[in-house]
Structure formats: structure tokens, C-alpha cells
Amino acid sequence: MELRQLRYFLEVARQEHVTRAAKDLHITQSTLSHQLRQLEEELGTPLFDRVGRQIQLTQAGRMFVGFASRALRDLEDGRLALQSLSGLQRGELRVGVITTYTNSLLPQAILDFTNKYPGIRLQIEDLPATQIAQRVLEGSLDLGLAFTMSETPGLKTEPLFSERLILLVSKDHPLADHKSVHGRNLSTLKIALQSKQYASRQLIDRHLRRYFEDGVCMELDSIETMQLMVAKSDLACILFEGAVLPLPNLRAIPISTPEVVRTAALVWSRERFHLAAAKEFAVEIKKSVAQRRQPAMT
Structure with a gap:
């Protein structure tokens, strides 16, 4: 055989x-x-x-x-x-990341890791959370960056920080000076959201959709493109804090009622061998989290 x-x-x-x-x-x-x-x-x-x-x-x-x-x-x-016997001199590391964190958490972590370990070939895939979980289980990914999820046999999650849902508008938007917004404030807005395949969008629909049933005028996969458009128009978008880019024309307003919170997390297999490279990349991600002044969890 x-x-x-x-x-x-x-x-x-x-x-x-x-x-x-x-x-x-x-x-x-x-x-x-x-x-x-x-x-x-x-x-x-x-x-x-x-x-x-x-x-x-x-x-x-x-x-x-x-x-x-x-x-x-x-x-x-x-x-x-x-x-792993060769240390971190050579090898491959496969990481799956949800779109939310691709632009906000990964760039610095990738640069620092590749500078330290140039012999490790890093393969990063932008994937929905459900696919990350499945592929970590299967072994086609060594590490995932997503969020805590319901107990899944064979998986363990390592919490990084908690984040709230945020309304993003341009600095000239009527809501730009608000300290927070209620769900009912969303009813008159033109809203752009992620596509429905993403877990973030599913959470938004579950908790907030009743406030803006007819207000969604655009759906995008790219969080970066969405924010660039909001910064230059009267559109609004709803994202978790960890995805917000530091654009000067954007205003981020917490959605206070209902408050929706999730916890970003590293996703590991409980049963499979953990590469030294995966552990080191996890360290760089945690450093990136700390640099963004998120409250790291222990």
C-alpha cells in the first residue's frame, strides 16, 4: 500500500x-x-x-x-x-486568518517573523472562521487567527483580546461627534457590510439587523475597501474594533445598545504536533496586539 x-x-x-x-x-x-x-x-x-x-x-x-x-x-x-529538529532554520508555516485581522494585526507580525526566521516560508490564507477551524482540524493549517467559538472537539482557542462592534462614519457625517450610538440610530443610515459568508456579518445580522432592515446598500469582502469608501462618502459600516484602520477621515463610534462583544483568539489543534515556527509566530501576533494597545487577556 x-x-x-x-x-x-x-x-x-x-x-x-x-x-x-x-x-x-x-x-x-x-x-x-x-x-x-x-x-x-x-x-x-x-x-x-x-x-x-x-x-x-x-x-x-x-x-x-x-x-x-x-x-x-x-x-x-x-x-x-x-x-522541528532543524530549529527555525528552514521549513514552512501555514496560517489561516479571518479578513478582520489581515490588515490590522498581521503586517507587523509578518515582518518581524520573517526578519527573525528568513528560512521559514510563511503561507497566509484569508479565510472565513469556519474554514479556519476545519482546516486546523484537518492539519492543512498549522495555526489560525480568528475568535473564540463554541466548544469544538479537537480544537483549542487562546484568547487575545475582546472587541466591540463599532459604527464607522466619515469625519463629516452627522453622527461623527457622537460618543456612542443606539441600534435605533442605524435605521436611517446607508450601510455597507461584509458578505454574509463571514461570521462577523452573521453576528451583526443576529443582533442588529432589525434596526436597519432596508438600509444595507452594499456588501463587500474587502474590509479595507469598505473603510476607504466610508471615509470619502456618506456611507457607514459596522465592524469589530480589531478591524478598524487608522484613517484620518474615519470616526469610530461604539454601538452601546445592544452591545455586541467577541474575543479574538489563536486557534490550535488539540491533537496535532505544534511547530516551533507556529509558536513563534503566535508570539509575534501577541506583540502586534500589544502594540495596538488592545487589552491582552491571560
């Missing part, structure tokens, strides 16, 4: 389609089919029921998914453990 056969099997099991799996694996369909047949022959049982191009896992296949996944995870952890 070869490692590639396990990887091929898991990809086909995930997609339930040989042609698409072969394309994503960058091999021919015939090669993939041959490798799967060899694996089934070695195991002595069919792993898939084939119906045309569509295939489904058999009972044996469903059972084998767990064993194959664990085997590959254990081997990957072994590789990472051996990689």
Missing part, C-alpha cells in the same frame, strides 16, 4: 467523482482508477460503488476513510516533528 493511494482514495471519497478528483490531483483518470483498483485488491474489498461517472463509498469505504485520514495525519505530524 502506497501513501499516494491513500491520498487518491480520500480525494475521490471527498468528491465522489473520479474525473473531478483526477483533475484536482493532476493525474489522468485512468491512472487514478488503476490506483484505486490496486488499493481495493490489496484490501480485499470494494471501497466504491460505481454508477457511471458517479461513485459512492461502500460501507467498507466509509469505514476506511477514518483510518486513512488518521494515517496521513500521523505521518504529517511525524514529518513536522522531524522538521
